[in-house]
Structures are given as C-alpha cells and as structure tokens.
Amino acid sequence: MPCRSPPSPRTRRDTAPAAPNADGAGSRLALWREKYPQVEIVESRVHRHPVPALAEASRTAGLLVVGSRGLTGFTSAVLGSVSHAILHRARCPVAVLSGPRS
Numbered sequence: 001m002p003c004r005s006p007p008s009p010r011t012r013r014d015t016a017p018a019a020p021n022a023d024g025a026g027s028r029l030a031l032w033r034e035k036y037p038q039v040e041i042v043e044s045r046v047h048r049h050p051v052p053a054l055a056e057a058s059r060t061a062g063l064l065v066v067g068s069r070g071l072t073g074f075t076s077a078v079l080g081s082v083s084h085a086i087l088h089r090a091r092c093p094v095a096v097l098s099g100p101r102s
Contacts, residue, residue, distance in 0.1 A: 051085045058090040
C-alpha cells in the first residue's frame, strides 16, 4: 500500500529534486525496490516537525516505517522520542527500525 498523504496548508514539499543520495536514503531504498518491486515506496521531504507530519501521513498509509536513533537519554536508548510519539498518534501500523549499535 502506498504511504502517501496530501499536503496540508502547513506542509511544504520540495519541488526540486533532492541532491542524489544527499542523505544516503536513495541508495538504501534502491536495494529494497529491486528486491520487492510490488511494494510501492513513496519518498517525500516535508518541512515541519516530524511527529505531526508522520501522523498525517499515517492516515493514508498501510505501514509507517520510522528509524530510532535514541539520542535523548536512557528511555530513548531503546526508542527515540519521535518514534515513541508516533506510536501513540499513528493511524496505521508502525515499524520502528534501528541501525547497528556502536
């Protein structure tokens, strides 16, 4: 299912394409797109606080996938503040992924 939400008046999406692999997400997603071509992956950049933006996107999503870096203390070492907040506000299932621990 697509993870897509219509822009709200408070949301501004970039109209110019992002620099290629500016954050590395494009190259990481390319591997998954090749492996699972039947799954639609929608990328967008939204310039507002992540919790309300993700909560809005969750209204039309089949699955919301977020990362957890856990930067703000002991509790957040397990779950980041944005991940924690979106788990309470999302309207669809949420998968919280973490990167390798250093």
